[in-house]
Amino acid sequence: xxxxxxxxxxxxxxxxxxxxxxxxxxxxxxxxxxxxxxxxxxxxxxxxxxxxxxxxxxxxxxxxxxxxxxxxxxxxxxxxxxxxxxxxxxxxxxxxxxxxxxxxxxxxxxxxxxxxxxxxxxxxxxxxxxxxxxxxxxxxxxxxxxxxxxxxxxxxxxxxxxxxxxxxxxxxxxxxxxxxxxxxxxxxxxxxxxxxxxxxxxxxxxxxxxxxxxxxxxxxxxxxxxxxxxxxxxxxxxxxxxxxxxxxxxxxxxxxxxxxxxxxxxxxxxxxxxxxxxxxxxxxxxxxxxxxxxxxxxxxxxxxxxxxxxxxxxxxxxxxxxxxxxxxxxxxxxxxxxxxxxxxxxxxxxxxxxxxxxxxxxxxxxxxxxxxxxxxxxxxxxxxxxxxxxxxxxxxxxxxxxxxxxxxxxxxxxxxxxxxxxxxxxxxxxxxxxxxxxxxxxxxxxxxxxxxxxxxxxxxxxxxxxxxxxxxxxxxxxxxxxxxxxxxxxxxxxxxxxxxxxxxxxxxxxxxxxxxxxxxxxxxxxxxxxxxxxxxxxxxxxxxxxxxxxxxxxxxxxxxxxxxxxxxxxxxxxxxxxxxxxxxxxxxxxxxx
Amino acid sequence: xxxxxxxxxxxxxxxxxxxxxxxxxxxxxxxxxxxxxxxxxxxxxxxxxxxxxxxxxxxxxxxxxxxxxxxxxxxxxxxxxxxxxxxxxxxxxxxxxxxxxxxxxxxxxxxxxxxxxxxxxxxxxxxxxxxxxxxxxxxxxxxxxxxxxxxxxxxxxxxxxxxxxxxxxxxxxxxxxxxxxxxxxxxxxxxxxxxxxxxxxxxxxxxxxxxxxxxxxxxxxxxxxxxxxxxxxxxxxxxxxxxxxxxxxxxxxxxxxxxxxxxxxxxxxxxxxxxxxxxxxxxxxxxxxxxxxxxxxxxxxxxxxxxxxxxxxxxxxxxxxxxxxxxxxxxxxxxxxxxxxxxxxxxxxxxxxxxxxxxxxxxxxxxxxx
Ligand code: HEM
Numbered sequence: 001x002x003x004x005x006x007x008x009x010x011x012x013x014x015x016x017x018x019x020x021x022x023x024x025x026x027x028x029x030x031x032x033x034x035x036x037x038x039x040x041x042x043x044x045x046x047x048x049x050x051x052x053x054x055x056x057x058x059x060x061x062x063x064x065x066x067x068x069x070x071x072x073x074x075x076x077x078x079x080x081x082x083x084x085x086x087x088x089x090x091x092x093x094x095x096x097x098x099x100x101x102x103x104x105x106x107x108x109x110x111x112x113x114x115x116x117x118x119x120x121x122x123x124x125x126x127x128x129x130x131x132x133x134x135x136x137x138x139x140x141x142x143x144x145x146x147x148x149x150x151x152x153x154x155x156x157x158x159x160x161x162x163x164x165x166x167x168x169x170x171x172x173x174x175x176x177x178x179x180x181x182x183x184x185x186x187x188x189x190x191x192x193x194x195x196x197x198x199x200x201x202x203x204x205x206x207x208x209x210x211x212x213x214x215x216x217x218x219x220x221x222x223x224x225x226x227x228x229x230x231x232x233x234x235x236x237x238x239x240x241x242x243x244x245x246x247x248x249x250x251x252x253x254x255x256x257x258x259x260x261x262x263x264x265x266x267x268x269x270x271x272x273x274x275x276x277x278x279x280x281x282x283x284x285x286x287x288x289x290x291x292x293x294x295x296x297x298x299x300x301x302x303x304x305x306x307x308x309x310x311x312x313x314x315x316x317x318x319x320x321x322x323x324x325x326x327x328x329x330x331x332x333x334x335x336x337x338x339x340x341x342x343x344x345x346x347x348x349x350x351x352x353x354x355x356x357x358x359x360x361x362x363x364x365x366x367x368x369x370x371x372x373x374x375x376x377x378x379x380x381x382x383x384x385x386x387x388x389x390x391x392x393x394x395x396x397x398x399x400x401x402x403x404x405x406x407x408x409x410x411x412x413x414x415x416x417x418x419x420x421x422x423x424x425x426x427x428x429x430x431x432x433x434x435x436x437x438x439x440x441x442x443x444x445x446x447x448x449x450x451x452x453x454x455x456x457x458x459x460x461x462x463x464x465x466x467x468x469x470x471x472x473x474x475x476x477x478x479x480x481x482x483x484x485x486x487x488x489x490x491x492x493x494x495x496x497x498x499x500x501x502x503x504x505x506x507x508x509x510x511x512x513x514x515x516x517x518x519x520x521x522x523x524x525x526x527x528x529x530x531x532x533x534x535x536x537x538x539x540x541x542x543x544x545x546x547x548x549x550x551x552x553x554x555x556x557x558x559x560x561x562x563x564x565x566x567x568x569x570x571x572x573x574x575x576x577x578x579x580x581x582x583x584x585x586x587x588x589x590x591x592x593x
Numbered sequence: 594x595x596x597x598x599x600x601x602x603x604x605x606x607x608x609x610x611x612x613x614x615x616x617x618x619x620x621x622x623x624x625x626x627x628x629x630x631x632x633x634x635x636x637x638x639x640x641x642x643x644x645x646x647x648x649x650x651x652x653x654x655x656x657x658x659x660x661x662x663x664x665x666x667x668x669x670x671x672x673x674x675x676x677x678x679x680x681x682x683x684x685x686x687x688x689x690x691x692x693x694x695x696x697x698x699x700x701x702x703x704x705x706x707x708x709x710x711x712x713x714x715x716x717x718x719x720x721x722x723x724x725x726x727x728x729x730x731x732x733x734x735x736x737x738x739x740x741x742x743x744x745x746x747x748x749x750x751x752x753x754x755x756x757x758x759x760x761x762x763x764x765x766x767x768x769x770x771x772x773x774x775x776x777x778x779x780x781x782x783x784x785x786x787x788x789x790x791x792x793x794x795x796x797x798x799x800x801x802x803x804x805x806x807x808x809x810x811x812x813x814x815x816x817x818x819x820x821x822x823x824x825x826x827x828x829x830x831x832x833x834x835x836x837x838x839x840x841x842x843x844x845x846x847x848x849x850x851x852x853x854x855x856x857x858x859x860x861x862x863x864x865x866x867x868x869x870x871x872x873x874x875x876x877x878x879x880x881x882x883x884x885x886x887x888x889x890x891x892x893x894x895x896x897x898x899x900x901x902x903x904x905x906x907x908x909x910x911x912x913x914x915x916x917x918x919x920x921x922x923x924x925x926x927x928x929x930x931x932x933x934x935x936x937x938x939x940x941x942x943x944x945x946x947x948x949x950x951x952x953x954x955x956x957x958x959x960x961x962x963x
Contacts, residue, residue: 054925055927057920058920061917065909065910065914068910068913069910076901078900153687155685156685157682158682307893308896317896475896477897482898485898493881496877496881497878500874500878535684539684542681542684551682
């Protein structure tokens, strides 16, 4: 490894140049991790210094990326609970171990949180002093010229008949015109430019904190609920209307739900009609009318998969859809006891659906007794055809719909206090009896639209109406703070661009009267090691100054040899001391451009 | 209601026929581009082969013990045109204290005329290959009537087109990157080979979740960033080789003949290091933007901005790894080789995100894949 020759370059360079080379960035100085000798306070200070050093920031960043990996390879309970359970079943030793290590919820685990909290403490501990330092730099003036300008990365010199004061004045003007902050310090002009780099860097790091805080805020105050709405029905944003509802730990139901309501007018889904991807969804759209507040005006809009409806902090997403066949149930006397659209849940990508139809009251059986009716419903929008066996849908659109029903009567069990799933009929319930067909088996029939299934012994009938509605599933989320997160993100990018694209650099112009009475002008520039433009910029500035103070005709030996006269041979390890061969070097140097 | 889907099918069939033609044309163009790139590959090889006859040995001259060497690494900057050139003061540039000062190699052709000729042929062929491949991507896009980023086949052909475009763009900006030609074309050929054999997917429309202008923004910048990261990684690898070579010379060792022949012709380690830093640093803000655009899109499509989906996790890891690299560059004791290793790890993360996650890990993003 060849770290010897590249290590600490800036540090050495800065030491070499004294104050002039320092503080070109506000990065914390790296001091070797010497162990402190002073008691508790010494240790605390040492610890704090370590935590806010670049080295530890680097380490923590590295740990953060390393720590994020397992979460992408091991199933996470936040996204897929069933996969986690599956994993636990298959790995008897590994499962509990992972469980203990929090590997099923990496991003909320103690150790992952520890890494990023330390990182952010380090970040704050880093930003605060850097900001002060930067403010100090802005209020102060660019540092004066180092003694030997020849040691700087870019250097030029010439002799002129102009007075030194004149040269300095010309240089000051030229630099100011190029938007440098410049001032005369002693026999030289000192100038600096590119402060936006540092400002950008600080903005970026502060923006990271803003984003994190906004994110945390959002987690604490967010809410998320789901609601299934059949065409023609509506929804008002109150907690009781939700099918299910989750919220962050600081969410308060009384204050935090945005008042609005909407009605689903129509759901439209289209699918690839042919080709290898037949049946792949192409568009999903829900036409709704909505109103904001208790009695706001009604407005029309369309909610699409990528285009949620935004109301205040709330967003209404279209997340699922299915069919809701309309059925009519009549009792033995032909009286309608139930008529409505029954939403059924899709089981596969061709929307083979299942669910339950429950007639809870209003029905009396042939003997005139009150009873409840229940039907297990199985629905396909595109039936394969008579005799082609299975009730599996062939296509997601309504090409050839069929509804298969099996019928029960008795007590469904909703009243018994047991929690019941609306989409399921609990057929294990003792009080629920099967209707029997002529062979004595469970009465089951497959209906086309418009067909009716008769219940035995004058118990009534159920009709699969020609009208088939669709339903749409909506997710309503409220995540305060996302505006702040976005603002942080935009600021982060802007800051980053400033930090990476702007070069901070210094220029010095020294003009002194030489021994022979002619003025010697020296100009030098210093940038960070990555800056390629510094010599070019210095050349342009030199040309400007040169116009005001042109080269004096030189009687003796032409302009002084610009190559370094006081080079330090020890700085090139392994290099032998030898004479300067500027011819060769400058010819090759041209390639560097 | 969509009871009329059968009528739809008839019109769709007609459209599908024209689209199939376009898709066919696209395939032909992609195969032609591969053929041209193959010729390119041989031309670059010829450049390197003829170049090996040169005896330039500049690095060795600059670093070997006993060789004549300027201990003050003075390098003159040529000033830009105009008649005032002679009157302008000359600017002297020296390497930062403590850094080695090594001249850049002459490039793959090694200063030989024949090598240079082959190099020029290779670059011309690269331009041709790029235009044809670009046509292939364009017809593919027309055949599906959307941006060609719906599956991995499309990602791959777009990715290699953009990578070649970045290379040609750098050349057009007069950057010294011709040395990149051979490794670039090699990878492009591999990438396209993979695309047409393993990843090929019939042209097809997008599922609704992929319908969003954020898709265009997010995916196009992602592909662009990948291509630039790739160019940066090539620079880093070359840097590592060249750096070991220079170190060996400094210590008085004699590198092998092959290494000497190849590495002498590359730019100096310091130049390569700077090159890859600039490239990586330049796209980092764009990569940050890509992730944020992805989060906004996810917010619209899936109802949450960030859900630690594998693709999101690996984008994040890649981002943090590149941030690590940038930090390392600013941390004493981590510059040079150590930072270079971090840059390679970061690129490895990007590659895994691109191929690994789509193929090995299942997540929300996987419906856009193979
Ligand atoms: C939360 C995690 C962090 C991320 C993602 C991050 C990211 C970055 C990036 C991308 C840069 C490059 C910009 C440039 O080179 O100018 C940078 C620079 C910098 N970071 Fe961080 N940073 C983080 C935490 C920290 C911490 C904790 C510190 C303090 C110890 C720190 C100190 C610095 C400094 C001083 C620079 C400027 C280096 C220079 O002058 O080139 N950062 N950071």
